[in-house]
Amino acid sequence: MLTSTVDSSTVTTTAPAFDWCTALEHAILAPSSHNTQPWRFRVREGGVDLFIDRTRRLPVADPDDRELTMSCGAALLHLRLALRVSGVESVVTLLPDSTNSDFLARVERGNATVPSDEDCQLVDAIPYRHTNRQQYTGRSLPAGVTRRLLDAACTEGAWLLPVGGNRREAVIDLIAEAGRRQWADRAFRRELAHWIRPHRANDGLPGYAFGLGPLIVRTFDMGVNQARREHDLAAEAPVLAVLGTLEDNPLAWLEAGQAVARVLLTATMHSIACAFHNQPMQVSELRPQVMSALGTSGYPQLLLRMGYAPETHAAPRRPVHEVLVN
Numbered sequence: 001m002l003t004s005t006v007d008s009s010t011v012t013t014t015a016p017a018f019d020w021c022t023a024l025e026h027a028i029l030a031p032s033s034h035n036t037q038p039w040r041f042r043v044r045e046g047g048v049d050l051f052i053d054r055t056r057r058l059p060v061a062d063p064d065d066r067e068l069t070m071s072c073g074a075a076l077l078h079l080r081l082a083l084r085v086s087g088v089e090s091v092v093t094l095l096p097d098s099t100n101s102d103f104l105a106r107v108e109r110g111n112a113t114v115p116s117d118e119d120c121q122l123v124d125a126i127p128y129r130h131t132n133r134q135q136y137t138g139r140s141l142p143a144g145v146t147r148r149l150l151d152a153a154c155t156e157g158a159w160l161l162p163v164g165g166n167r168r169e170a171v172i173d174l175i176a177e178a179g180r181r182q183w184a185d186r187a188f189r190r191e192l193a194h195w196i197r198p199h200r201a202n203d204g205l206p207g208y209a210f211g212l213g214p215l216i217v218r219t220f221d222m223g224v225n226q227a228r229r230e231h232d233l234a235a236e237a238p239v240l241a242v243l244g245t246l247e248d249n250p251l252a253w254l255e256a257g258q259a260v261a262r263v264l265l266t267a268t269m270h271s272i273a274c275a276f277h278n279q280p281m282q283v284s285e286l287r288p289q290v291m292s293a294l295g296t297s298g299y300p301q302l303l304l305r306m307g308y309a310p311e312t313h314a315a316p317r318r319p320v321h322e323v324l325v326n
């Protein structure tokens, strides 16, 4: 399926000279599941092609490459924003080649444009956006900020639904239940351990971020403790919200990835910390239960906790030259 979008606001005539590598420096700071950074970029005359790198897939936690595709979608949003802020409109075609499912997007340089203040603030937020897995304070989010977060998801064709009341209890119980099931699975633990890295690596989850070393993760089923911890972190957060889409296919996953990236950058602009609790969507038998707990139609893709917390570290990245296709 093909979708072309033009990022347009005030359009003038000739686009300024543009350095694609600077835009890619922003793209690679996107979040990705287990920090796999599953993207490859091909720089061409007048544009960049985005490919998914399935050698970095997570066959146990993400057998359909749903989260892998969302991670690439997040990188795409960073790329689009970086282009706009440098004064260039982007013309994006999603899934441009029906014979190559790894080819996720073609980004072409459009006309010159004048970026909005919000575009500039979102790009300024890119280096400061980090997944913050610490405990959040009980301080509520201002209503106006919550509204902007919901709008950010809608702008990219997804929805963000804050979960409250009884529904929230049900969703938090599903986080804990999914965590217990995943940890009981040796293949899941092996895969997770494989992506926990020593300090010097430039991908994967740094040991300090995850809090457990690979040997422990591989060897012991810590499901009960981990599930309790995830349950408590989610229960204490002022906002728990599900990001979802109307469809459940690669195109929708690309939209969800762009949407979550815009939500996270909007949150960063407002000094709001975010972390992911997607476990109930990763366990296929539990995903329909999230849908019924929410009482809404559509497909839940990601579960976010939002609130206020002390600053956290940046996770490492592979440099741009390592993610370029010749």
Ligand SMILES: Cc1cc2nc3c(=O)[nH]c(=O)nc-3n(C[C@H](O)[C@H](O)[C@H](O)COP(=O)(O)O)c2cc1C
Pocket: 029, 030, 031, 032, 033, 034, 035, 067, 068, 070, 071, 074, 129, 130, 131, 132, 133, 204, 205, 275, 276, 277, 278, 279, 313, 314, 315
């Ligand atoms: C699609 C997607 C799924 C993710 N799922 C989880 C998750 O289940 N648990 C978690 O702690 N972090 C999750 N993350 C966050 C990544 O681990 C994080 O982005 C990565 O480690 C890089 O760190 P950074 O976000 O601080 O740059 C997810 C990120 C994405 C984009």
